Amino acid sequence: MDGLEREIVELLPRLRRLARALARAPADADDLVQVTVERALVRRGQWRPGTRLDSWMFRIMKNAWIDESRARTRRGALFAPEAAGEAVGDDGAAAMAARLAAREVETAMARLPQDQRIAVALVLVDGLSYQEAAEVLEIPAGTLTSRLVRGRAALLADLGEAAP
Amino acid sequence: MTLEERLIAYVDGELAAPDRAAFEAELAADPTLADKVAGHRRLAARISSAYAPVLGEPAPPQLVAIASAANDRGAGRRLPRWAAMAAGLVIGVVAGRALWPEPGPLAVRGGELIARGGLDQALTSRLAADGGALRVGLTFKARDGRYCRTFRSAEDRLAGLACRHDGRWVALATAAWAPAPSPDYRTAASGDPPAVLAAVDAAIAGETLDPAAERAARDRGWKP
Numbered sequence: 001m002d003g004l005e006r007e008i009v010e011l012l013p014r015l016r017r018l019a020r021a022l023a024r025a026p027a028d029a030d031d032l033v034q035v036t037v038e039r040a041l042v043r044r045g046q047w048r049p050g051t052r053l054d055s056w057m058f059r060i061m062k063n064a065w066i067d068e069s070r071a072r073t074r075r076g077a078l079f080a081p082e083a084a085g086e087a088v089g090d091d092g093a094a095a096m097a098a099r100l101a102a103r104e105v106e107t108a109m110a111r112l113p114q115d116q117r118i119a120v121a122l123v124l125v126d127g128l129s130y131q132e133a134a135e136v137l138e139i140p141a142g143t144l145t146s147r148l149v150r151g152r153a154a155l156l157a158d159l160g161e162a163a164p
Numbered sequence: 165m166t167l168e169e170r171l172i173a174y175v176d177g178e179l180a181a182p183d184r185a186a187f188e189a190e191l192a193a194d195p196t197l198a199d200k201v202a203g204h205r206r207l208a209a210r211i212s213s214a215y216a217p218v219l220g221e222p223a224p225p226q227l228v229a230i231a232s233a234a235n236d237r238g239a240g241r242r243l244p245r246w247a248a249m250a251a252g253l254v255i256g257v258v259a260g261r262a263l264w265p266e267p268g269p270l271a272v273r274g275g276e277l278i279a280r281g282g283l284d285q286a287l288t289s290r291l292a293a294d295g296g297a298l299r300v301g302l303t304f305k306a307r308d309g310r311y312c313r314t315f316r317s318a319e320d321r322l323a324g325l326a327c328r329h330d331g332r333w334v335a336l337a338t339a340a341w342a343p344a345p346s347p348d349y350r351t352a353a354s355g356d357p358p359a360v361l362a363a364v365d366a367a368i369a370g371e372t373l374d375p376a377a378e379r380a381a382r383d384r385g386w387k388p
Contacts, residue, residue, distance in 0.1 A: 009322070105210060149166070
Protein backbone atom coordinates (compact mmCIF):
# COMPACT_ATOMS: atom_id res chain seq x y z
CA MET A 1 0.00 0.00 0.00
CA ASP A 2 1.46 3.34 -0.90
CA GLY A 3 0.98 6.25 1.46
CA LEU A 4 -1.00 8.30 -1.00
CA GLU A 5 -3.83 9.12 1.36
CA ARG A 6 -1.45 10.18 4.11
CA GLU A 7 0.39 12.43 1.73
CA ILE A 8 -2.93 13.90 0.67
CA VAL A 9 -3.80 14.63 4.29
CA GLU A 10 -0.45 16.38 4.67
CA LEU A 11 -1.15 18.37 1.55
CA LEU A 12 -4.58 19.53 2.73
CA PRO A 13 -3.38 22.87 4.15
CA ARG A 14 -1.83 23.86 0.83
CA LEU A 15 -4.79 22.57 -1.15
CA ARG A 16 -7.12 24.62 1.02
CA ARG A 17 -4.99 27.74 0.67
CA LEU A 18 -4.89 27.45 -3.11
CA ALA A 19 -8.63 26.78 -3.24
CA ARG A 20 -9.29 29.91 -1.19
CA ALA A 21 -7.31 31.97 -3.68
CA LEU A 22 -9.45 30.51 -6.48
CA ALA A 23 -12.94 30.22 -5.06
CA ARG A 24 -12.91 32.94 -2.42
CA ALA A 25 -15.93 31.88 -0.35
CA PRO A 26 -14.55 29.43 2.24
CA ALA A 27 -17.43 26.97 1.73
CA ASP A 28 -16.86 26.94 -2.04
CA ALA A 29 -13.14 26.52 -1.47
CA ASP A 30 -13.57 23.49 0.78
CA ASP A 31 -16.04 21.99 -1.69
CA LEU A 32 -13.35 22.40 -4.33
CA VAL A 33 -10.78 20.68 -2.10
CA GLN A 34 -13.20 17.83 -1.47
CA VAL A 35 -13.84 17.31 -5.19
CA THR A 36 -10.09 17.41 -5.78
CA VAL A 37 -9.37 14.77 -3.13
CA GLU A 38 -12.17 12.55 -4.40
CA ARG A 39 -10.94 12.77 -7.98
CA ALA A 40 -7.37 12.08 -6.89
CA LEU A 41 -8.45 8.93 -5.06
CA VAL A 42 -10.52 7.70 -7.98
CA ARG A 43 -7.59 8.32 -10.34
CA ARG A 44 -4.91 7.08 -7.98
CA GLY A 45 -3.61 4.74 -10.69
CA GLN A 46 -2.54 7.78 -12.71
CA TRP A 47 -0.21 9.10 -10.04
CA ARG A 48 3.33 7.74 -10.17
CA PRO A 49 4.93 7.51 -6.72
CA GLY A 50 8.13 9.51 -6.65
CA THR A 51 6.65 12.31 -8.74
CA ARG A 52 5.29 15.51 -7.28
CA LEU A 53 1.95 14.89 -5.62
CA ASP A 54 1.35 18.63 -5.19
CA SER A 55 1.68 19.34 -8.91
CA TRP A 56 -0.61 16.44 -9.76
CA MET A 57 -3.30 17.48 -7.29
CA PHE A 58 -3.04 21.17 -8.18
CA ARG A 59 -3.71 20.17 -11.78
CA ILE A 60 -6.74 18.14 -10.68
CA MET A 61 -7.93 21.15 -8.68
CA LYS A 62 -7.48 23.46 -11.65
CA ASN A 63 -9.61 21.20 -13.85
CA ALA A 64 -12.23 20.73 -11.14
CA TRP A 65 -12.41 24.49 -10.64
CA ILE A 66 -12.87 25.15 -14.35
CA ASP A 67 -15.48 22.38 -14.63
CA GLU A 68 -17.37 23.73 -11.66
CA SER A 69 -17.23 27.32 -12.91
CA ARG A 70 -18.63 26.25 -16.29
CA ALA A 71 -21.38 24.26 -14.61
CA ARG A 72 -22.31 27.26 -12.50
CA THR A 73 -22.39 29.49 -15.54
CA ARG A 74 -24.70 27.02 -17.31
CA ARG A 75 -27.00 26.86 -14.31
CA GLY A 76 -26.82 30.59 -13.79
CA ALA A 77 -26.09 29.81 -10.17
CA LEU A 78 -24.67 32.36 -7.81
CA PHE A 79 -21.58 31.74 -5.82
CA ALA A 80 -22.13 31.38 -2.11
CA PRO A 81 -22.92 34.84 -0.78
CA GLU A 82 -20.18 36.68 0.98
CA ALA A 83 -20.76 36.88 4.68
CA ALA A 84 -20.03 40.56 5.06
CA GLY A 85 -18.59 41.45 8.41
CA GLU A 86 -18.31 37.81 9.39
CA ALA A 87 -16.15 36.70 12.24
CA VAL A 88 -14.68 40.00 13.23
CA GLY A 89 -15.94 39.22 16.74
CA ASP A 90 -13.64 40.20 19.55
CA ASP A 91 -10.47 40.19 17.49
CA GLY A 92 -7.95 42.81 18.41
CA ALA A 93 -7.63 45.90 16.24
CA ALA A 94 -4.48 44.55 14.56
CA ALA A 95 -6.15 41.25 13.72
CA MET A 96 -9.14 43.07 12.32
CA ALA A 97 -6.94 45.31 10.18
CA ALA A 98 -5.13 42.25 8.83
CA ARG A 99 -8.47 40.63 8.10
CA LEU A 100 -9.71 43.70 6.24
CA ALA A 101 -6.51 43.88 4.21
CA ALA A 102 -6.94 40.20 3.32
CA ARG A 103 -10.53 40.82 2.23
CA GLU A 104 -9.37 43.54 -0.14
CA VAL A 105 -6.93 41.08 -1.66
CA GLU A 106 -9.66 38.43 -1.95
CA THR A 107 -11.97 40.88 -3.68
CA ALA A 108 -9.26 41.95 -6.13
CA MET A 109 -8.34 38.32 -6.85
CA ALA A 110 -11.98 37.46 -7.50
CA ARG A 111 -12.11 40.14 -10.19
CA LEU A 112 -9.28 38.58 -12.19
CA PRO A 113 -10.12 36.37 -15.15
CA GLN A 114 -9.71 32.71 -14.26
CA ASP A 115 -6.51 32.09 -16.21
CA GLN A 116 -4.79 35.06 -14.56
CA ARG A 117 -6.15 34.25 -11.12
CA ILE A 118 -4.81 30.71 -11.07
CA ALA A 119 -1.42 31.81 -12.42
CA VAL A 120 -1.13 34.40 -9.65
CA ALA A 121 -2.38 31.90 -7.05
CA LEU A 122 0.19 29.25 -7.97
CA VAL A 123 3.14 31.65 -8.03
CA LEU A 124 2.34 34.29 -5.41
CA VAL A 125 0.14 32.32 -3.01
CA ASP A 126 1.67 28.85 -3.17
CA GLY A 127 5.14 29.99 -4.24
CA LEU A 128 5.70 27.62 -7.14
CA SER A 129 8.43 28.42 -9.66
CA TYR A 130 7.38 29.53 -13.14
CA GLN A 131 8.30 26.14 -14.54
CA GLU A 132 6.30 24.28 -11.89
CA ALA A 133 3.29 26.54 -12.36
CA ALA A 134 3.43 26.18 -16.14
CA GLU A 135 3.47 22.39 -15.75
CA VAL A 136 0.45 22.45 -13.44
CA LEU A 137 -1.43 24.59 -15.93
CA GLU A 138 -0.13 22.67 -18.94
CA ILE A 139 0.83 25.87 -20.74
CA PRO A 140 4.13 27.20 -22.14
CA ALA A 141 6.27 29.28 -19.79
CA GLY A 142 5.78 32.37 -21.97
CA THR A 143 2.00 32.10 -21.63
CA LEU A 144 2.32 31.82 -17.88
CA THR A 145 4.54 34.91 -17.75
CA SER A 146 2.13 37.03 -19.77
CA ARG A 147 -0.79 35.94 -17.55
CA LEU A 148 1.26 36.88 -14.49
CA VAL A 149 2.03 40.29 -15.97
CA ARG A 150 -1.60 41.03 -16.80
CA GLY A 151 -2.91 39.66 -13.52
CA ARG A 152 -0.46 41.63 -11.46
CA ALA A 153 -1.11 44.84 -13.37
CA ALA A 154 -4.81 44.48 -12.58
CA LEU A 155 -4.10 43.75 -8.91
CA LEU A 156 -1.76 46.72 -8.65
CA ALA A 157 -4.40 49.01 -10.10
CA ASP A 158 -7.10 47.55 -7.88
CA LEU A 159 -5.13 47.53 -4.64
CA GLY A 160 -3.42 50.87 -5.19
CA GLU A 161 0.10 49.54 -4.80
CA ALA A 162 1.32 51.20 -7.99
CA ALA A 163 2.50 54.36 -6.27
CA PRO A 164 5.12 54.11 -3.53
CA MET B 165 10.98 39.41 -22.75
CA THR B 166 9.21 42.70 -22.28
CA LEU B 167 10.31 45.02 -19.51
CA GLU B 168 7.25 44.08 -17.45
CA GLU B 169 8.05 40.39 -17.83
CA ARG B 170 11.65 40.94 -16.76
CA LEU B 171 10.46 43.05 -13.85
CA ILE B 172 8.18 40.42 -12.34
CA ALA B 173 10.68 37.66 -13.10
CA TYR B 174 13.21 39.68 -11.13
CA VAL B 175 10.81 40.14 -8.21
CA ASP B 176 9.99 36.41 -8.26
CA GLY B 177 13.65 35.38 -8.35
CA GLU B 178 13.22 33.87 -11.80
CA LEU B 179 15.95 35.80 -13.65
CA ALA B 180 19.16 33.88 -14.29
CA ALA B 181 22.36 35.48 -13.04
CA PRO B 182 23.43 37.42 -16.18
CA ASP B 183 19.93 38.77 -16.78
CA ARG B 184 19.61 39.63 -13.11
CA ALA B 185 22.85 41.61 -13.11
CA ALA B 186 21.75 43.49 -16.23
CA PHE B 187 18.38 44.28 -14.69
CA GLU B 188 19.97 45.46 -11.45
CA ALA B 189 22.17 47.83 -13.43
CA GLU B 190 19.07 49.32 -15.07
CA LEU B 191 17.41 49.49 -11.68
CA ALA B 192 20.28 51.46 -10.17
CA ALA B 193 20.05 54.02 -12.98
CA ASP B 194 16.27 54.38 -13.06
CA PRO B 195 14.37 55.52 -9.94
CA THR B 196 11.02 55.01 -11.69
CA LEU B 197 11.88 51.39 -12.34
CA ALA B 198 13.00 51.02 -8.73
CA ASP B 199 9.61 52.34 -7.58
CA LYS B 200 7.87 49.81 -9.77
CA VAL B 201 9.93 46.98 -8.32
CA ALA B 202 9.09 48.15 -4.82
CA GLY B 203 5.38 48.25 -5.70
CA HIS B 204 5.53 44.72 -7.07
CA ARG B 205 7.34 43.49 -3.99
CA ARG B 206 4.65 44.97 -1.75
CA LEU B 207 1.96 43.41 -3.89
CA ALA B 208 3.60 39.97 -3.74
CA ALA B 209 3.94 40.18 0.04
CA ARG B 210 0.35 41.32 0.39
CA ILE B 211 -1.10 38.52 -1.73
CA SER B 212 0.97 35.90 0.03
CA SER B 213 0.15 37.09 3.54
CA ALA B 214 -3.58 37.40 2.78
CA TYR B 215 -3.86 33.64 2.33
CA ALA B 216 -1.14 32.49 4.75
CA PRO B 217 -3.55 32.07 7.72
CA VAL B 218 -5.38 29.29 5.86
CA LEU B 219 -2.35 27.05 6.43
CA GLY B 220 -2.88 27.26 10.19
CA GLU B 221 -6.59 26.52 10.13
CA PRO B 222 -7.67 23.03 11.10
CA ALA B 223 -8.64 21.08 8.00
CA PRO B 224 -12.35 20.27 8.14
CA PRO B 225 -12.64 16.80 9.74
CA GLN B 226 -14.77 15.73 6.79
CA LEU B 227 -11.85 16.22 4.40
CA VAL B 228 -9.46 14.33 6.64
CA ALA B 229 -12.02 11.53 7.00
CA ILE B 230 -12.30 11.04 3.24
CA ALA B 231 -8.59 10.35 2.90
CA SER B 232 -8.23 8.49 6.20
CA ALA B 233 -11.12 6.12 5.52
CA ALA B 234 -9.67 5.19 2.15
CA ASN B 235 -6.27 4.77 3.75
CA ASP B 236 -7.47 2.24 6.28
CA ARG B 237 -9.17 0.15 3.66
CA GLY B 238 -5.90 -0.27 1.90
CA ALA B 239 -3.74 -0.72 4.96
CA GLY B 240 -5.84 -3.45 6.50
CA ARG B 241 -6.22 -5.75 3.52
CA ARG B 242 -4.28 -5.58 0.33
CA LEU B 243 -7.04 -4.83 -2.07
CA PRO B 244 -6.64 -5.28 -5.79
CA ARG B 245 -6.53 -2.18 -7.93
CA TRP B 246 -10.13 -2.55 -9.10
CA ALA B 247 -11.28 -2.60 -5.49
CA ALA B 248 -9.32 0.54 -4.68
CA MET B 249 -10.92 2.24 -7.66
CA ALA B 250 -14.33 1.02 -6.59
CA ALA B 251 -13.64 2.42 -3.13
CA GLY B 252 -12.76 5.73 -4.72
CA LEU B 253 -16.03 5.72 -6.61
CA VAL B 254 -17.93 4.95 -3.43
CA ILE B 255 -16.15 7.83 -1.75
CA GLY B 256 -17.24 10.05 -4.60
CA VAL B 257 -20.82 9.12 -3.99
CA VAL B 258 -21.07 9.16 -0.22
CA ALA B 259 -18.28 11.54 0.70
CA GLY B 260 -18.87 13.47 3.86
CA ARG B 261 -21.96 11.63 4.88
CA ALA B 262 -22.02 8.03 5.74
CA LEU B 263 -18.89 6.01 5.42
CA TRP B 264 -18.34 2.46 6.34
CA PRO B 265 -17.63 0.55 9.51
CA GLU B 266 -13.98 0.04 8.67
CA PRO B 267 -11.02 0.30 11.01
CA GLY B 268 -9.59 3.79 11.35
CA PRO B 269 -9.03 6.49 13.94
CA LEU B 270 -12.16 8.46 13.10
CA ALA B 271 -15.58 7.68 11.72
CA VAL B 272 -18.42 9.94 10.67
CA ARG B 273 -21.60 9.29 12.61
CA GLY B 274 -24.63 11.50 12.42
CA GLY B 275 -22.60 14.39 11.10
CA GLU B 276 -19.99 14.09 13.83
CA LEU B 277 -16.50 12.71 13.67
CA ILE B 278 -16.14 10.01 16.33
CA ALA B 279 -12.92 8.50 17.66
CA ARG B 280 -12.88 4.75 17.31
CA GLY B 281 -10.61 1.76 17.81
CA GLY B 282 -7.20 2.53 19.21
CA LEU B 283 -7.83 6.26 19.32
CA ASP B 284 -11.04 5.80 21.33
CA GLN B 285 -9.20 3.51 23.75
CA ALA B 286 -6.28 5.87 24.11
CA LEU B 287 -8.51 8.87 24.79
CA THR B 288 -10.50 6.86 27.33
CA SER B 289 -7.70 5.19 29.22
CA ARG B 290 -4.33 6.76 28.52
CA LEU B 291 -2.66 9.49 30.55
CA ALA B 292 -0.43 12.19 29.12
CA ALA B 293 2.52 10.65 30.97
CA ASP B 294 2.05 7.31 29.21
CA GLY B 295 3.58 8.46 25.92
CA GLY B 296 3.65 6.01 23.04
CA ALA B 297 2.96 6.30 19.34
CA LEU B 298 -0.57 7.45 20.08
CA ARG B 299 -0.24 10.13 22.72
CA VAL B 300 -2.73 12.13 24.65
CA GLY B 301 -1.52 15.66 25.26
CA LEU B 302 -3.65 18.20 27.09
CA THR B 303 -6.76 17.39 29.10
CA PHE B 304 -9.20 20.08 30.15
CA LYS B 305 -12.80 20.92 30.84
CA ALA B 306 -14.70 22.74 28.10
CA ARG B 307 -17.06 25.59 28.83
CA ASP B 308 -20.01 23.21 28.70
CA GLY B 309 -18.41 20.98 31.36
CA ARG B 310 -17.32 18.18 29.06
CA TYR B 311 -13.83 16.77 29.23
CA CYS B 312 -11.68 17.34 26.17
CA ARG B 313 -8.29 15.92 25.24
CA THR B 314 -5.76 16.56 22.50
CA PHE B 315 -4.15 13.62 20.74
CA ARG B 316 -1.33 12.92 18.32
CA SER B 317 -1.07 9.72 16.36
CA ALA B 318 2.29 9.03 14.73
CA GLU B 319 0.86 6.14 12.73
CA ASP B 320 -2.06 8.14 11.36
CA ARG B 321 0.02 11.33 11.12
CA LEU B 322 -2.93 13.02 12.66
CA ALA B 323 -3.39 15.36 15.60
CA GLY B 324 -6.62 16.64 16.99
CA LEU B 325 -8.91 17.66 19.79
CA ALA B 326 -11.77 15.43 20.96
CA CYS B 327 -14.41 15.99 23.65
CA ARG B 328 -16.39 13.41 25.59
CA HIS B 329 -20.07 13.35 24.71
CA ASP B 330 -22.59 10.59 25.37
CA GLY B 331 -19.90 8.02 25.98
CA ARG B 332 -17.99 8.85 22.81
CA TRP B 333 -15.10 11.09 21.86
CA VAL B 334 -16.20 13.65 19.29
CA ALA B 335 -13.40 15.28 17.29
CA LEU B 336 -13.73 19.08 17.22
CA ALA B 337 -10.57 19.65 15.22
CA THR B 338 -7.98 17.62 13.40
CA ALA B 339 -4.75 18.56 11.67
CA ALA B 340 -2.07 16.78 9.73
CA TRP B 341 0.82 16.08 12.05
CA ALA B 342 4.22 14.51 11.52
CA PRO B 343 6.39 13.37 14.40
CA ALA B 344 9.63 14.42 12.68
CA PRO B 345 10.90 17.95 12.04
CA SER B 346 9.27 19.08 8.85
CA PRO B 347 9.27 22.04 6.48
CA ASP B 348 7.08 25.10 6.36
CA TYR B 349 3.50 24.06 5.90
CA ARG B 350 3.63 21.04 8.12
CA THR B 351 3.18 21.43 11.82
CA ALA B 352 5.85 21.62 14.45
CA ALA B 353 7.55 18.46 15.58
CA SER B 354 6.83 18.77 19.27
CA GLY B 355 3.56 19.50 20.97
CA ASP B 356 0.17 19.94 19.39
CA PRO B 357 -0.14 21.72 16.05
CA PRO B 358 -1.20 25.40 16.15
CA ALA B 359 -4.55 24.53 14.58
CA VAL B 360 -5.33 22.14 17.43
CA LEU B 361 -4.13 24.60 20.05
CA ALA B 362 -6.41 27.23 18.54
CA ALA B 363 -9.33 24.82 18.95
CA VAL B 364 -8.27 24.27 22.57
CA ASP B 365 -8.24 28.01 23.18
CA ALA B 366 -11.73 28.27 21.75
CA ALA B 367 -13.16 25.48 23.91
CA ILE B 368 -11.32 25.60 27.22
CA ALA B 369 -12.78 26.83 30.48
CA GLY B 370 -10.05 27.67 32.98
CA GLU B 371 -6.79 25.72 32.94
CA THR B 372 -5.66 22.34 31.71
CA LEU B 373 -5.85 19.49 34.23
CA ASP B 374 -2.73 18.57 36.17
CA PRO B 375 -1.69 14.89 36.19
CA ALA B 376 -3.58 14.12 39.41
CA ALA B 377 -6.80 15.70 38.14
CA GLU B 378 -6.35 13.97 34.78
CA ARG B 379 -6.07 10.58 36.49
CA ALA B 380 -9.06 11.29 38.72
CA ALA B 381 -11.22 12.32 35.75
CA ARG B 382 -10.26 9.17 33.89
CA ASP B 383 -11.02 7.00 36.90
CA ARG B 384 -14.50 8.56 37.08
CA GLY B 385 -15.07 7.58 33.45
CA TRP B 386 -14.90 11.17 32.18
CA LYS B 387 -18.27 12.01 33.72
CA PRO B 388 -18.67 15.81 33.83
